[in-house]
Amino acid sequence: MCAVHWTESTFACKCPPNTGSTYHNCKGFFSIVLMAVVYADYKFIWLYVGPDGAASDAQIYNECELKEVLQNKTIGFPDPEPLPRDDRNMPYFFVADNAFQLRTDMMKPFPFRNMTVEERIFNYRLSRARRVVENAFGILAQRFQILLSTMQHTPDNVRIIVQACVCLHNLMRIRYPNMNINQVDREDVEDARIVPGEWRLGRNMLDVVNVQGANRATIQGKKQRQYLKHYLNSASGSVPWQMRMVNPRRE
DSSP, X not given: OOEEEEEEEEEEBOOOTTOTTTTBOTTSSBEEEEEEEEOTTSOEEEEEEEEETTOOHHHHHHXXXXXXXXXXXXXXXXXXXXXXXXXXXXXXXXXXXTTSOOBTTEEOOOOSTTOOXXXXXXXXXXXXXXXXXXXXXXXXXXXXXXXXXXXXXXXXXXXXXXXXXXXXXXXXXXXXXXXXXXXXXXXXXXXXXXXXXXXXXXXXXXXXXXXXOOOOOOHHHHHHHHHHHHXXXXXXXXXXTHHHHHOTTOO
16 A cells, blocks of 8 residues: 555643633634554554644644655655556555645545546545544544543643553554454445444544645646546556445446
């Protein structure tokens, strides 16, 4: 797979003294934000804990080191390589949502209005990849349920708690990879229907943010997304059930 998954989530905390509305987010509670990159095996490979809840997605991204290493090409991505049954090199990229700028190293969905069938299939396939993020956060939160509560700690201590939970989560994923396997989403072997993981039956974290915002898309990013759209709708890149998933009335 040529992508890793990027998302952000918020953790509720009590109102820090003398901070006014700094930590008060648009959903009406006080929080800090976790921005993270998740690999396909549900491990967190990078995280940034600390922005206050009032910070916008653009502010958070502009403050983090990941933006710098992406822009100066020092992030350490493997060299581009072809997708399965294709002959064109494709760069490695993040799977992200609409909060981020469309770039060759950052793929996000097509706008949801007036989509073609091919664009809907691209978005469906992208959402299948991003489901890894939801499952990773779900396992993390169900394992360390302090993350589901309003933490009665200072922001600095909340950050330490979140970082410790992520480190322990990764350690358990390494040592006991089959633990909590029933908690993750899986696909029915017969019809590719998504069977929700057990973590969805309990309380989830307050959100796995799908922030909407205006971002300028790069020309090369648009071209790459168009190429991926055609690939995922081709005989080489399609899966048998994708049309049924985006258009249930039509096989």
